[in-house]
Amino acid sequence: MPTTHGQINWIELPAADTAKARAFYGGLFGWETSEFPGDYHVIGNGPEGAIVPREDGFSHPRVYFATEDMDASVKQVHELGGARAETQTVPGIGRIAHCHDDQGTPFSLFEPA
Structure with a gap:
């Protein structure tokens, strides 16, 4: 990922059920994902980011700035x-x-x- 100070360079979309979320966004946008440990699913053909398990205090998209x-x-x-x-x-x-x-x-x- 190239770094441009202050630019959004990653997002994480939390989901109670990551399989359902992957099916939803796959159907809506055609996103495909690759699974990493911890039920972490990197989006391969969409925005730079991942679909991840929802946790206490992490129920809305998380935006990362470079x-x-x-x-x-x-x-x-x-x-x-x-x-x-x-x-x-x-x-x-x-x-x-x-x-x-x-x-x-x-x-x-x-x-x-």
């Missing part, structure tokens, strides 16, 4: 009145941080490896 410097971006989130969870490293992929803006709207940051 950053070229995770540490600087999470510092700015805090300075601007937002909040973030711990930065996580995804081996071979990069780093992510789930955040909220100063009004409580959730978003995530992604810095490629």
Whole structure:
């Protein structure tokens, strides 16, 4: 994934039943998916993203914005009145941080490896 600072570069669509969600979006948009561990289904011929299991606190689409410097971006989130969870490293992929803006709207940051 090329990184352009501030651009949406990944989405995750949470579903109570990922098989039903894959059938729905496959029927609606023709999306095909590849399964990864954890019932995580990467969309192969649609937007950059995945269909994933719904969890407590994760019931709406999650949007990831690209950053070229995770540490600087999470510092700015805090300075601007937002909040973030711990930065996580995804081996071979990069780093992510789930955040909220100063009004409580959730978003995530992604810095490629």
